Amino acid sequence: MPTVKPRKKGDAERPAGAPVPAQAALEAAALHRELLRSMLLQRRFEERCAEMYAIGRIGGFCHLYIGQEAVSTGIIHQLRGDDYIITTYRDHGQALARGMSARAVMAELFGRQDGCARGKGGSMHMFDRQLGFLGGHGIVGGHIPIAAGVGFAIKYRGGDQVIVCFMGEAAVNNGAFHEALNMAALWKLPCLFIIENNRYGMGTAVERASAVNDIYKRGASYDMPRDVVDGQDVLAVRAAAADAIARARTESTPTLLEIRTYRFMGHSMSDAVAGTYRTREELEQYLKRDPITLHRERMERDGEITAADVTAMDEEIKRIVQDSIDFAEASPELPLAALLEDVTVETTS
Numbered sequence: 001m002p003t004v005k006p007r008k009k010g011d012a013e014r015p016a017g018a019p020v021p022a023q024a025a026l027e028a029a030a031l032h033r034e035l036l037r038s039m040l041l042q043r044r045f046e047e048r049c050a051e052m053y054a055i056g057r058i059g060g061f062c063h064l065y066i067g068q069e070a071v072s073t074g075i076i077h078q079l080r081g082d083d084y085i086i087t088t089y090r091d092h093g094q095a096l097a098r099g100m101s102a103r104a105v106m107a108e109l110f111g112r113q114d115g116c117a118r119g120k121g122g123s124m125h126m127f128d129r130q131l132g133f134l135g136g137h138g139i140v141g142g143h144i145p146i147a148a149g150v151g152f153a154i155k156y157r158g159g160d161q162v163i164v165c166f167m168g169e170a171a172v173n174n175g176a177f178h179e180a181l182n183m184a185a186l187w188k189l190p191c192l193f194i195i196e197n198n199r200y201g202m203g204t205a206v207e208r209a210s211a212v213n214d215i216y217k218r219g220a221s222y223d224m225p226r227d228v229v230d231g232q233d234v235l236a237v238r239a240a241a242a243d244a245i246a247r248a249r250t251e252s253t254p255t256l257l258e259i260r261t262y263r264f265m266g267h268s269m270s271d272a273v274a275g276t277y278r279t280r281e282e283l284e285q286y287l288k289r290d291p292i293t294l295h296r297e298r299m300e301r302d303g304e305i306t307a308a309d310v311t312a313m314d315e316e317i318k319r320i321v322q323d324s325i326d327f328a329e330a331s332p333e334l335p336l337a338a339l340l341e342d343v344t345v346e347t348t349s
């Protein structure tokens with residue numbers, strides 16, 4: 001398992017063993033509960049997605065996020081409502097963390113008209129303008145220049161929002177990555193470039209594809225603040241992102257974060273969980289660092305939650321996910337004629 005170098009500052013919101021005032025402890029416990037709930041929702045939702053895929057309710061490409069939930073959760077829950085997010089095809093968890101309803105995500109996966117993109121986008125194209133959720137993109141690296149463009153627009157308009165751009169570690173070998181990072185650094189754009197290093201781009205290990213294995217070092221090429229973070233620890237992710245968000249918001253400075261994580265499932269639904277490119281032993285090592293288990297155990301140790309509370313939370317979440325499936329089943333498909341809607345725009349001039 002790769003080790004992550006300790007961060008120099010802001011490592012934890014609440015150092016272990018440090019006495020905390022009662023009010024602060026209550027607030028920390030409430031926050032930790034919210035983070036647990038979010039990760040659990042993403043996990044339970046996607047477990048059912050796999051099931052729905054197997055019985056043919058979901059078709060096409062479908063990439064699960066299971067194992068990586070601390071990344072979305074640690075970052076997205078501290079964004080403001082008017083901030084922006086842009087991401088890859090592995091997007092269900094991030095959409096849920098942003099507050100997209102389970103119903104809208106599931107209906108989109110089912111290709112039904114009550115989905116967030118009216119069922120036309122499917123798994124890889126979650127989108128919600130109101131939430132500042134700008135997709136769901138299928139071309140590896142293709143969305144990184146868009147993130148720089150959104151950062152430029154924010155600055156041009158004099159706003160103090162930020163844009164968070166999630167990508168996999170394989171995207172950093174793509175020309176679009178370098179062009180976008182150069183511009184973001186040169187023009188000081190309020191962008192967070194989040195590299196979810198889950199060790200593989202489909203079946204290719206990072207060591208076989210990248211000349212630089214410590215991906216965060218790529219930020220040095222553009223003199224960009226950079227950090228490497230344990231992506232299985234939601235509080236570590238949160239602390240690193242807090243620094244980066246503050247830098248983007250107050251100084252309009254971009255940051256590159258390499259977040260080391262692992263996907264517990266195959267690359268997509270057509271890829272075996274463990275196969276020719278990784279061993280069962282490797283997977284089992286990483287499964288010991290399940291982000292949800294780690295966070296729950298820490299909360300239990302700190303007396304912030306009981307096993308009974310977790311069971312109740314889990315039951316409630318399972319009901320929400322079942323409801324999203326029932327909702328998606330009941331939602332109609334768009335009529336055939338709607339296929340040509342929203343494809344071109346007519347202008348008056």
Ligand SMILES: Cc1ncc(C[n+]2csc(CCOP(=O)(O)OP(=O)(O)O)c2C)c(N)n1
Pocket residue numbers: 088090138139140141167168169170171198200201202267
């Ligand atoms: C430009 C481009 N090349 C190839 C592909 C096929 N492809 C889809 S996902 C993927 C791997 C990307 O890996 P990574 O960026 O690490 O993200 P992860 O899937 O691990 O989240 C590839 C090569 C693509 N979608 N776009």
Ligand SMILES: [Mg+2]
Pocket residue numbers: 168169170196197198199200201202
């Ligand atoms: Mg990857």
